[in-house]
Amino acid sequence: MTHAVRHDAMRAGNLAVVLGALDRRGPLTRAALAEATGLSKTTVSKLVGDLIEAGMAVERGTVGDGERGRPGMAVGLSGHRVAALGLEINVDYLAGCVVDLSRTVRLLRTQATGNRSGAPAEVIGRLRTLAETLLAEAAGLGLSVAGCIVALPGPVDQATGNIHRAPNLGWRDVEVPGLLELPLPVLADNEANLAALGELWFGSGAALGDFLHVSGEIGIGAGLVVEGALFRGAHGYAGELGHVVVSPDGPQCRCGATGCLERYAGQDALLTPEENMTGLVARLHAGDATALAACEKAGTALGVALSSAVNLFDPDTIVLGGIFAPLFPWVSGPAEATLHRRLGQMRARVPAVVVSQVGADGASLGAAGQVIQRIIADPGAFLLAPQR
Amino acid sequence: MTHAVRHDAMRAGNLAVVLGALDRRGPLTRAALAEATGLSKTTVSKLVGDLIEAGMAVERGTVGDGERGRPGMAVGLSGHRVAALGLEINVDYLAGCVVDLSRTVRLLRTQATGNRSGAPAEVIGRLRTLAETLLAEAAGLGLSVAGCIVALPGPVDQATGNIHRAPNLGWRDVEVPGLLELPLPVLADNEANLAALGELWFGSGAALGDFLHVSGEIGIGAGLVVEGALFRGAHGYAGELGHVVVSPDGPQCRCGATGCLERYAGQDALLTPEENMTGLVARLHAGDATALAACEKAGTALGVALSSAVNLFDPDTIVLGGIFAPLFPWVSGPAEATLHRRLGQMRARVPAVVVSQVGADGASLGAAGQVIQRIIADPGAFLLAPQR
DNA sequence: CCGATTTAGTCTATGTTGTGGACTAAATAC
């Protein structure tokens, strides 16, 4: 239900409207803010005053654009006080970052460690150490970290932040947020979802329109961003592109079905057991026929699965991330050709296939960005937060 | 952007909160409403007064449940004044209905006419006559019709309500809402989307959880309902289940691709040119081997396409409507078996496949219901509407 | 160089809305 609107909710809502306008339209004068939001100058002045006092906005000097009249004082988001922590647990690394309110990356650490079949408590302990280091450094920068989201490689219960199962880690039903024991609110989300948001805020962003972000790792996940917000299915199991049908009579998949995309374009299908991604890319550059054929096949299969996804989701753009980012030159051609072959006649516009602009840090950046997004959407809840 | 909250918006929001509570939780006393919404008794009393005056709510008598204390006066949605018009243009019929605020169907008319390759102006003229008849009858019942939505068999631009192309009607870029020239606000939407909403409000409804509604006609469309709201892709082209891949090397489809679901389970794939649906069902009941085999094949193909859709959308339930409703006994078995085969090992819960509870009127009912939904979500805009 | 004009931002009186608590109404409990 839409919640009851009392006076305090009205104020909180308008605070969010002003902060949101600053976020989307860059620095603005109070007069321009009043124009943009439809609020009166008086109200905007009061709200801006509160935001400045809370360290969420700053005056950025007068804008004397040569026009007549008194020049306005530009007000913009301030990255000097409020910040967010993003963390990621993946199969072979841990990552963490601190992003400030203006979505500037202030700190970023990656730690290569084998977490495959590591005990949850042990892995989470290492992540806690990483997080505490980042929090201490953030405090040194004068930043007040308001919250944290952890990216996890598997479906996450949105209500609790617990991960139901992470096949690639060998985990089942682990209460990650609780076990982290950090002195701030902690939530968790699916790595594929957060990588899509990372692309939105730290990659090509709004230029993509509504986009489907494909994050191939061991499995292949996809996150859909519609009008700047993530589409989540019913229970966080949406976007499982890896098990979309490519050919119903295809090879057996570990999921029990046959002919899933993962069998054609998953990491295990492309790499030989003793080879890593760098090796494969080297072979591709050298013109190795086997490697080129495998990528051609993977790209075509990806195109088939994506054509189904486009029919169902209807995105403007498709972004290839994860393992498909380094393989993009070899995979995107066949994928795009297949998309055009299957969709070109029916649709006025076939989605473009582009490469992700954020690397492996996409998920942790998206996690921190999501915290920032929540703060901007409801700054009232953070105005009274302790300042360092 | 979230819109600025002024005093009038605060009041409008609270009106919506109260009306929404009445809609979802049935008749309630003012005291119970205050409890449910978090508003004070005073405020609830004032808001309820306005709603009663506007004819959107009525007192339904005291609830003397034997408890101590003064008995409360139950207040419920009133279906006596505000209503909505739903229309549908399909290949071989026109349909129209009037639904009141309490989502009771007050009037329902279907008109069998061949609209395939009929000139838009002519077909819309017939629809206008139908609409005007319904509006006159509604006025006779004391109903004030606040708005209208038209269901169309093809992708619809949400901003304008114009249909871009309707292959089964042979239409391109027709401004249906404008051409109707009705004396009330008219919008349009995709037939598959509205049929899904029809199932939500006039069929099995909330018991389904988040569901995917498959509406097979000539083409096969799907509408996804998440938390009581429709998921729309980027431009209203989402949910094209008919062109999801079943087998990439399958037969040529009219869309230019190969092996689309439509070629296995579309109306044209199941019926011989000289046969209609009734004939097919009769043959199935008689045990005709060819017909049974065709349905088995269609059901399996549907299961394959749906397994991809479930991987991407993650619904709780799948509802089969349109041509799949009469064919349900023969199609659902193979479809469900295929879903279990492909998804059973990976997912804790495979979506149940159920039959639609609303017939061919689903889309026009959903259209009217959507208007009602909008009124309930923002009653403020209709409080000053002319009363009959 | 100085007044007219224009735009930015603040200040003050006012209006709308929701709230808490006092008050009235109408039932059951003893």
Next chain:
DNA sequence: GTATTTAGTCCACAACATAGACTAAATCGG
């Protein structure tokens, strides 16, 4: 028949946004 309990209304008050007057600081034109 009185005490108790719950429903609903009334009234004084508080929170917030607003309109318009007012001050501040620039450009324009002579």
